[in-house]
Amino acid sequence: MTHRYILHVDFDAFYASVEEILNPSLKGKPIIVGAPPERRGVVASASYPARACGVHPAMPTAQALRLCPQALVLPPRHKVYGEYSKRMMDILSEYSPLVEPLSLDEAFLDLSGCxxxxxxxxxxxxxxxxxxLSELGLTASMGLASNKLVAKIASGLEKPRGFVVVAAGSEVEFL
Known part of the structure; x- marks a missing residue:
């Protein structure tokens, strides 16, 4: 019997991480990528130092700044993020013909038979x-399981740069 291997790849704090690559002086600082609070903006991405203050994606920017007043708010640069996403998908496609993008920063790969x-x-x-990491400068968290749901959940458990494997047959126990 052939086992099914589904890998979920999710870049860590994608927009904020790209901003750190483009401006290395931002590395290690609290960064919020999103619209400013005066425009009723929301957080699209937050660096891990900002997350340590309680900031998370989809939070109103005004609330994020109350939690992390020292954070720098940067406007999103969707074209740039799209370019990094394309590079990621190109790399993933070299490992499996079955790549299913979910968003700019995450995808499923079917590694069965590889x-x-x-x-x-x-x-x-x-x-x-x-x-x-070496080619794009970005960390990714990954989950490997026999199905997409479990792989997706697993990839979020040990961020950043985590890797969680859920063995076939242990999905119910894992969930």
Missing amino acids: EARWGSAEDLAHQLQGRL
């Missing part, structure tokens, strides 16, 4: 994490 070429699905995922 062992002959790439080794185990776990090894491939680790290789992919390293490649995304």
Whole structure:
């Protein structure tokens, strides 16, 4: 019986991380990417220092600034994020013909049957994490499971740059 291996790849704090790449002086600082509070803006992305203050995506920017007054609010640059996303999808497509983008910063890959070429699905995922970091400068969290739902949940458990494997047959226990 062939096992099914679904990998969910999710970049960590994607917009904020891209901003740090474009302006390295922002690294390690609380960054909020989103519309300003006077325009009733919401947080599209927040760096991990901002998240440590309680800021999270979809939060009103005004509330985020009350929690983290030292944060820098940057306007989103969707074209730039789209370019990074395309580069990510191009890399993912080299590992599997079955890539399903979910958004600019996340996708599913079906790694079933890829062992002959790439080794185990776990090894491939680790290789992919390293490649995304070395070529794009971005960290990604990943979940590997026998289905999309469990892989997606698993990828969010150990952010940033986490990797969680849910073995086939243990999905119910995991959930």
